[in-house]
Amino acid sequence: MSDEIVFLSDLIAGHARSAPDRPAVILGDRRIGYAELDALVDRAAAALRRDGAGRGDRIAICAGSSVEYLVAFLGALRNGMAAVPLPASASVEQLHGMIRDSGPTHLLIGAPCPAEVPEGLTGADIRVVSLSPQLPGDAWEGWLSPRSPAGLSFPRMDADTEFNLIYSSGTTGAPKGIVHSHRFRAGVYSQTQLLGFDSDAVMLISTPLYSNTTLTGLFPTLAAGGTLLLMEKFDAGAFLDLSERHRVTHAVLVPVQFRRILARPDFDSFDLGSYRMKYVTSSYLSAEEKREVLDRWPGGLIEFYGLTEGGGSTILFAHDNPTKLHTVGRPVAGHDIRLVGEDGAEVSPGKVGEVVGRSASSMTHYHNRPDLTEAARWTAPDGVSYFRTGDLARFDDDGFLIICGRKKDMIISGGFNIYPTDLEAVLLGHDQVADVAVVGVPSTQWGETPVAFVIPNSPDVDADALRDWANARLGRMQRLHALALADELPRNALGKVLKAKLSEDFVNLHGAA
The missing domain is CATH 3.40.50.980 (Rossmann fold)
Structure with missing residues (x-):
């Protein structure tokens, strides 16, 4: 290289x-x-x-x-x-x-x-x-230092x-x-240039600076000579106000932020016509949510798929691919992405496998953990090494990647593989569901069985009726054992749902299914 x-x-x-x-940087009244x-x-x-x-x-x-x-x-x-x-x-x-x-x-x-x-x-x-x-x-x-010494x-x-x-x-x-x-x-x-950054770009940064999600928007802005507009803490109303006032052109957001911004009753009253591009990463927006962003928010929408570790990444230019919103796009140029099965061999076309990737954008190693570095490696028959992502996915006929979930989140029920994202997509199709997470819980009969946690957008949602509605649309082995209504889902600072906690809380409250 x-x-x-x-x-x-x-x-x-x-x-x-x-x-x-x-x-270069704006924060509150401070301009640098x-x-x-x-x-x-x-x-x-x-x-x-x-x-x-x-x-x-x-x-x-x-x-x-x-x-x-x-x-x-x-x-x-x-x-x-x-x-x-x-x-x-x-x-x-x-x-x-x-x-x-x-x-x-x-x-x-x-x-x-x-x-x-x-x-x-x-x-x-x-x-x-x-x-x-x-x-x-x-x-x-x-x-x-008071000043950088001359000639240092x-x-x-x-x-x-x-x-x-x-x-x-x-x-x-x-x-x-x-x-x-x-x-x-x-x-x-x-x-x-590919991502639309130049010296006139104004990037609104509303996620923490320790996050790789943030850095993927921050560094290209500085590299292009654009302006960083920092928020000390995310607030949907303040985000919209800053966007209008500073004529923001770009923003990197995680899905939960998109949801909170679009859910504001006053969203359509803000002038967001300066936006050229929004980026979503960290986890996935549903196809319906991407469509809403495209319909209501000026400018394009790009979804990045990839891990902090790097390896292989994909980009979905959602505004150019309206029929592919259920995918995370195609591999980035120079990124080699393959899918492998439990036996370590590549899966046949159209089948689900673990995503492995190789590119110049790969981490060097896990610090002080050579064991984990080696465990994350998949070696192709020609001896070339790829990084294991732990994500399960399949390619469609046009080479767009469809994420099925995390390997650790996959539910094995009665010997069948159940992908939580498939069940979540069905539930998100109900007009009374604002957000959902499906997890596997221990089952004495099946080994594991799926349970859904739903944030409703209406106070009169009946959990049992919603479960029955979903199960009527799911395959026999996919059917939900239970559905619980929740005010919120446990998340980390970047909005990723802590599914292990949901499963643990369910078992602590109800025992095995």
């Missing part, structure tokens, strides 16, 4: 020279131009260098979205270091585990990171820098230098440290 990539830090420095006053952003990044990099940190080291950041967070991340990159963005919503114990595992030289904390986190790191050689006055550590402004040069990197270490959400087990290189990230932000 060629090492000829353009580094993000160099792109930002270039924008600072060519368009110094163009807004590219020249100011570049100078702040220099100061953060110089402070890290002053502290003895350099190429091969890492900084950890646990905080809400802020200009300082972004500057710290970019400053680490400029100093040849990698960033470790930590989920502020994690428990203190989980955060301690991630910090010890990643071994950073610096920990930057800000609200809502728990104040107790630094207290549990006694004895560790980690400098704590506080982005919030009420939290312990050296104050950000005092820690920053930062280490040059190569394509395989570590860019970031991101911990997985842990929805299917303990969080794993995913290592991305500069090559991986360049593969994302080099697609700016």
Whole structure:
């Protein structure tokens, strides 16, 4: 593979020279131009260098979205270091585990990171820098280098230098440290033209900065010289107001955000005509929901399918493929995606198999877990390695990928494979269903059996009647054992449903089916 990539830090420095006053970041009343952003990044990099940190080291950041967070991340990159963005919503114990595992030289904390986190790191050689006055550590402004010393040069990197270490959400087990290189990230932000980014782009960022979902929209915007509009915390009404006021052109959202925005009674009163493109990722929008976005929200809609680990990804240009909204699109150019069965062989056309993928956009490895790195590998007959996604899917006759669910979520009932997404799609076709999750629960008769958890959009929904309606439309082996109404579904910070918790809660309340 060629090492000829353009580094993000160099792109930002270039924008600072060519368009110094163009807004790079906006948060509330604060507006930072590219020249100011570049100078702040220099100061953060110089402070890290002053502290003895350099190429091969890492900084950890646990905080809400802020200009300082972004500057710290970019400053680490400029100093040849990698960033470790930590989920502020994690428990203190989980955060301690991630910090010890990643071994950073610096920990930057800000609200809502728990104040107790630094207290549990006694004895560790980690400098704590506080982005919030009420939290312990050296104050950000005092820690920053006053100015980047004239003539200070930062280490040059190569394509395989570590860019970031991101911990997985842990929805299917303990969080794993995913290592991305500069090559991986360049593969994302080099697609700016394909994805509609340019220097006039205004990207509204409403998901946490620790999330790879966020970074897939954030870095291409900076690479293109566009403007990042940050939200400290997502709110559907505030999102619409900011979109109208700042003439937003792009947004990356997870499905639950689309649902909350479109459900607002005043949605159609906002002028969203500036939008060029919306992106959905992290989990899947139903075909009906994609259609609603296309019908009601100006601009195109792109759905990304892929894991934080990378491997193989697909893109659905929904606005260009109105008959393929039930799919997640075709493989990205240069991405080789195959489907394999339980026996390790590729499945025949039209059959369901586990998605495995190969591309330049693949993680380097799981940090400190060579066992998991090896377990995630599928080797083709020609000896080429692919990354196992754990997702089950099939290709249609036109090469569009149809996701059937997670391998761990698949329900095996009486020896038959049941894909929860098939059942969820049927229930979402009922006009009184706002959202749904189907999980498998233990069954003394069948081994496992499906149970649905439904958020109704009407107060007079009858659970038994809705179950009967669904079962009349499902195959005999797919039929729901039970259907429970819920006010909400348990989700992580990015809106992914915690299906293991739903199954556990059902068994704790009702026992085996």
